[in-house]
Amino acid sequence: MAVHKPVALLSGLALIALSACSPQAQDDIAREAARRAVTPVVQDKFPGVPVEPAVNCVIDNANSTQIGALALDAVTGPTESTVEIVTQIISKPETVTCLATDGLAAILN
Template sequence: MKLILIPALAALIGLSACGEDGLADQLARKEAKDTVRPVLAQRFPGVPLEPATDCVIDNASAGEIIKLARAGVTGLGPEETQLVIEIATRPETVECLLKDGLAPLLK
């Protein structure tokens, strides 16, 4: 099934320049989130996955989202795992995690 998605995802990613919040952007972000979740679960156990995933995606560049979306289709490799860790440890992402990701645990 994933093999069928590769050409479709490639075409949609090519259209992602058509505007943020467009269908292509939404699909790329969804596929990228599917790549990010398992890395966060393994590398940052105990962190609420959905808010943390949103923080990583929100602090990734368009090119990084595309790279992560491709990995969601073709398979996660060491390069993509390192990219998730890099994005997750950026100051802006950590700030987002403290504000949105961990706040519910602190209440």
């Protein structure tokens, strides 16, 4: 798939800006960007699930490679790859436990 020049330019500028940040700041920025890609997937593929707790569970249980891929998807918009990554993360036992704990609490409150 060809990357459009504006998207490539924005991605390049984002990488330059991130390189000036501390590792913790880079991680925080990547996680926030990943949230923007995960949210519409959760809303679309998992209707009825409390969105914010579910997104938190996905982000908290994603590995650094998954966070990076999801953060890039926030620039271009969710793709089938985004859905695949989110589904992989949601299938992890740790994520299921998080969803059962945090998601259920959100429903009951």
